[in-house]
Each structure stands twice: as C-alpha cells, then as structure tokens.
Amino acid sequence: MDRPNILWICTDQQRYDTLGCTGNPYVETPNLDGLAREGVCFHHAYCQSPVCAPSRASFLSGRYPRTVRVRQNGQDIPREEVLVSRVFADSGYHCGLVGKLHVSACHPSVEPFMERRIDDGYKVFHWSHHPGRADERALNWPANEYRLWLKEKGERFTAVPRPETDLVCEGMPEAYHPTTWHADRAIEFIQVNGAFDAPWFLSVNFYDPHHPFDPPAEYLERALKRSMKAPLPGPGPRAPAPSPFLENEWKNGAYNRLKEYRWENLSPQAHRCLRAAYWAMIDLLDHQIGRILDALEKSGQMKNTIVVFMSDHGEMLGDHGVYLKGPHFYECSVRVPLILSWRGKLKPAVKENALVELTDVAPTLLELAGLEVPEGMQGLSMRSWLTESSGADEFRDTVYSEYLNAMSWHTEPAAYVTMVRDDRYKLICHHGKGLGGELYDLLADPEELHNLWNEPKCGEIRFALLKTLCDRMAFACDPLPVRRSDF
Known part of the structure; x- marks a missing residue:
C-alpha cells in the first residue's frame, strides 16, 4: 500500500459550534461541511489547554502540556522533544509548514528574526506567526513571510475600524488577506510534491479566526x-462568579488587562459586530480551505491523502461575560471542531458522543500511515476504532485539560486550573489555598450556567470526579525515559 499523504489543517481559536455541520446557522461553511460528510466528524473533541502554545506543543507531540514542558505561552519547547512531523520526516516524508507553529516563545523582544525551532522535521517552512499590525514595526518579524508576500505585491497591511466598535476592523481584501496567503502556499506545496514519489506531510496553520477581528x-x-437573526452572547457578569479568574476579567477585561473588552464597555451593536466578524473570518477560512481541497482533488492525490481539520482551542466570544481566552474551561473554550477524512479508507460517520482529545490525533495519523508510535506519546490511537470497530460511539471515558499559569497576566490568584469531564459531568479545580472549583451537569445544563461545586446533593459526584482528576494528572506523568530493567 502506498503510504498516505497527510494534510493537517489547524485554525487558531475556533470554537466547536462554528460550522454548519455542528449546527451553526449563521456561518457559511459548505467546504468543511462537505469534508465532514465524507469523513468522521467528532462533536466532542477537546484541547489539552485553552491557550495556544501549550495546546500546540501537546497535539504536535501527542503529549500533555506539563509533560512536553510547554505549559505556558512564552516557554521554549526543549530541544529533545519530538514532534510528529519529525517522526514522519524520519520515515521518508517531505514535511512542510505554512503559517504559525508557536511551540516556543514567539515575541520580537526575545526572538527578533523568527520563532526558535527545534529539529521539527519541516524542510519547507513558510512561517508567519501572525499578520502583524498596521505599523510595519509593531509585533512583526523580518521572516514573516506573509508580510514579505504583501511587499512583493506592492501592498501594505491595513485595517479600518468599524463604527460599531474599534475591536472589529475591515481587514485586507480577500486577494491579499493572510488566510489567502496560507491557502496559496498550501496549494503550491501540494502541486509541487504531487510530482514526486515520496509521500508528504503538510501542516497548514491558519491564524484566523484569532483576534484581531479583521x-x-x-x-x-x-x-x-x-x-x-442571532442571539447576543450571554449571560454577562453575574454574582456569584464561578471562578476568581472570571471575576477578575469582568473587572479588568480580557486577559485580565484589556479593558476595551469589558462587558459593560460594549454596546449590543458592538457585541453583534464582534460575533459577525468572527463568523466572517470562518466563512473566509472555509472558502480558502475549499481551494486547497480542490487543488488536492485536481492533482489526483485526494484518495491517498488523510485530511485533518481542527483548531487548537476555542474562543469565549462574549459568553459568560468574557472575550478571547484564559483560564476558563467552558465548552466554548476547550471543545473544538475535529474532522478526519480518508476517502475509501475511513467510513463516513458522525461521532456525536465520543470523547476524544487532541493528543489522540498524532498517534492516529502515525498508525494510519503504518508507522510506529514513539513510546513518549501519551495520546491514544483511534486507528482500530475508526477502521475496525462495529460503529461504537465511545472512545475515551474522560477527557483532561489544564491551564498551569499559561498566560502571564492572571495573578492574584495565579491561575493553576485543571479539568476533567465524562459523558455527563465536568469538574474544574482551581488549585491554591482557599480556592474551590466548578461542577456542571452538561446534560441538564449544557450552557454551564449553574455551578454545582458547593451543592450538598452533588458531594458524591464531586468526590468521584476529583478522584478521576487525580488519576488523570498522575497518568499524565512522562513515560520517558523508558525503564530498561527491573532495577
């Protein structure tokens, strides 16, 4: 059997309920909906951190953030860690990346040229962490290929604020938008590598729909x-706050510092405009991903290519009175879209109830490609379940996620938070002296509005889930180095 190509598409900060196939009537996503119809669409996939770098290091290594030692934005992944792209490269794959990587510190103040890299296996590396700002020098890098592409075309990056709120801008025209640049580079890679015998592995890491909303x-x-026709986000701030971190952001805005995102500072028109801008960015993503899939089809490589679509984490988008992301484990923050498609090999299915983690993607791709899973990987391969099972809709008993001081702005108290959920309940533990937690019955309260942590009638449920959480944290310890003998 010819080894399959891997096309791994990852968006940034896209919550699970933002596709037509996951029930959103306010987006236009015909291409991703089509991919879901001919693939396996997971309705309960969860990231292992609600923040970029820990999540990305985790799913690219198949290891938990604490284990891969990237539990914070701004940390560098250790050089001895092995990304799945390295494993594919060592097995003869041509590996490429378009867009964002973000498994190490990524700010011009510490990396003035481009993001630091380990031996990640990517030989083609079209890097652009984010588009930058209208000011050419602000938060930008000399190696930002999107900005170099704009310069070649005689264009300057612009963003015009909307009258409803300056948090939303009219961004670059589609022909010059960052999302289009990502698609162009991906299509180029697919077309070039289609002429060679070696299989290929391509990471297409779009920046959208991450803010700024443009x-x-x-x-x-x-x-x-x-x-x-859509409802406004809600509810807004309400007492008592289910977590001290949420309460701080109600006072200080997103990231505990961006006061322009404070709920009380935003009009209904601003809330609506923010939602519309987010959905518009997803519409654009779908159109450009459609171009990539068309190129794959026209090149004759679709049947021998495994296509993955997912996102690194979600977006609060005004729900629970908060925008962006942080130490929050609501469904909108940790539940993400996930579609796997391999025409003729994976039977189309909708996994309504199956709990899966993003750590499971890397080992699954390796086994589908007939490659050995490294002993350090902690995710579970879904290969047998997807290709040989009788159609069971269960995979994991629980999913686990963590936020261990992942962003520098959450202080007093510092945010160390862990989460576990099973098929009905979600428990969130706020670690630290005097801190409590959250407990939600997702069957009776899918919007997570009623915190049951202190409810006496839920004491046994809370105890059982705390034991499960302790187990998940214990089993997240590093399996490396491998034991060589009994003593």
Whole structure:
C-alpha cells in the first residue's frame, strides 16, 4: 500500500459550534461541511489547554502540556522533544509548514528574526506567526513571510475600524488577506510534491479566526446581515462568579488587562459586530480551505491523502461575560471542531458522543500511515476504532485539560486550573489555598450556567470526579525515559 499523504489543517481559536455541520446557522461553511460528510466528524473533541502554545506543543507531540514542558505561552519547547512531523520526516516524508507553529516563545523582544525551532522535521517552512499590525514595526518579524508576500505585491497591511466598535476592523481584501496567503502556499506545496514519489506531510496553520477581528469588508457585511437573526452572547457578569479568574476579567477585561473588552464597555451593536466578524473570518477560512481541497482533488492525490481539520482551542466570544481566552474551561473554550477524512479508507460517520482529545490525533495519523508510535506519546490511537470497530460511539471515558499559569497576566490568584469531564459531568479545580472549583451537569445544563461545586446533593459526584482528576494528572506523568530493567 502506498503510504498516505497527510494534510493537517489547524485554525487558531475556533470554537466547536462554528460550522454548519455542528449546527451553526449563521456561518457559511459548505467546504468543511462537505469534508465532514465524507469523513468522521467528532462533536466532542477537546484541547489539552485553552491557550495556544501549550495546546500546540501537546497535539504536535501527542503529549500533555506539563509533560512536553510547554505549559505556558512564552516557554521554549526543549530541544529533545519530538514532534510528529519529525517522526514522519524520519520515515521518508517531505514535511512542510505554512503559517504559525508557536511551540516556543514567539515575541520580537526575545526572538527578533523568527520563532526558535527545534529539529521539527519541516524542510519547507513558510512561517508567519501572525499578520502583524498596521505599523510595519509593531509585533512583526523580518521572516514573516506573509508580510514579505504583501511587499512583493506592492501592498501594505491595513485595517479600518468599524463604527460599531474599534475591536472589529475591515481587514485586507480577500486577494491579499493572510488566510489567502496560507491557502496559496498550501496549494503550491501540494502541486509541487504531487510530482514526486515520496509521500508528504503538510501542516497548514491558519491564524484566523484569532483576534484581531479583521475579515474582508464583503465577508463582514454578509455576516452582519445574518447576525441580525442571532442571539447576543450571554449571560454577562453575574454574582456569584464561578471562578476568581472570571471575576477578575469582568473587572479588568480580557486577559485580565484589556479593558476595551469589558462587558459593560460594549454596546449590543458592538457585541453583534464582534460575533459577525468572527463568523466572517470562518466563512473566509472555509472558502480558502475549499481551494486547497480542490487543488488536492485536481492533482489526483485526494484518495491517498488523510485530511485533518481542527483548531487548537476555542474562543469565549462574549459568553459568560468574557472575550478571547484564559483560564476558563467552558465548552466554548476547550471543545473544538475535529474532522478526519480518508476517502475509501475511513467510513463516513458522525461521532456525536465520543470523547476524544487532541493528543489522540498524532498517534492516529502515525498508525494510519503504518508507522510506529514513539513510546513518549501519551495520546491514544483511534486507528482500530475508526477502521475496525462495529460503529461504537465511545472512545475515551474522560477527557483532561489544564491551564498551569499559561498566560502571564492572571495573578492574584495565579491561575493553576485543571479539568476533567465524562459523558455527563465536568469538574474544574482551581488549585491554591482557599480556592474551590466548578461542577456542571452538561446534560441538564449544557450552557454551564449553574455551578454545582458547593451543592450538598452533588458531594458524591464531586468526590468521584476529583478522584478521576487525580488519576488523570498522575497518568499524565512522562513515560520517558523508558525503564530498561527491573532495577
């Protein structure tokens, strides 16, 4: 059997409920909906951290953030860690990356040229951490290929604030938008590598729909019209706050410091515009991903290519009175879209209830490609379950996620938070003296509005889930180095 190509598409900060196939009537995602129809669509996939670098280091290594030693934004992944791209490269794959990597510190103040890399296996490396800002020098790098591409085309990066809120801008036209640049580079890679015998592995890491919210004007206008029928986010701040971190962001804004995102500072029109802009960015993503899938089809490589679509973590988007991300484990923050497709090899299915983790993606791809899973990987391969099972809709009993001081701005108290959920309940533990936690019955309370942590009638449930959480934390310890003998 020819070894399959791997096309791994990952968006940034896209919550699970943002595709037509996951029930959102306010987005236009025909290409991703089509991919879901011919693949396996997971409705309960969870990231292992609600923040970029820990999540990305985790799913690219198949290891938990604490184990891969990237539990914070701004940390460098140790050089001895092995990403799945390295494993594919060592097995003869041509490996490429387009867009963001973010498994090490990524700020011009410490990495003035580009993100530090380990031996990650990527030989083609079209890197752009984010588009930058309108100011050419602010938060930008000389190796930002998107900005170099703009310069070649005689264009400057622009973003025009909207009257509803300056948190939303009319961004670059579609022809010059960062999302289009990602798609162009991916198509180029697919077409070039299709002429060679070696299999290929391509990571396409789009920056959108991560803030700043700046879709092309025509996409935003269409989304604004659709959003008039959509409910506004809610509820807003309410007492008692289920966590001290949420309470701090109600006072200080997103990231505990961006006061422009404070709920009380935003009008209903601003809330609606923010939602519309987010959905518009996803509409644009779908259109550009459609171009990539068309190129794959036209090149004759679709049947021998495993396609993955997912996101690194979610987005609060105003729910529970908060925007962006942080030490929050609501479904909108940790539950993400996940689609796996391999035409003729994976039977199309919708996994409504199956709990899966993003750590499971890397070992699954390796086994589907007939490669050995490294002993350091902690995720569970889904290969047998997807290809040989009788259609069971259960995979994991629980999913686990963690936020261990992952961002520098959450202080007083410092945010060390862990989460476990089973098929009904979610428990969130706020670690530290005098701190409690959260407990939600997701069957009776899917919007997670009623914290049952202190409910006496739920004491046995809380105890059982705390024991499960302790187990998950214990089993997240590093399996490396491998034991060589009994003593």
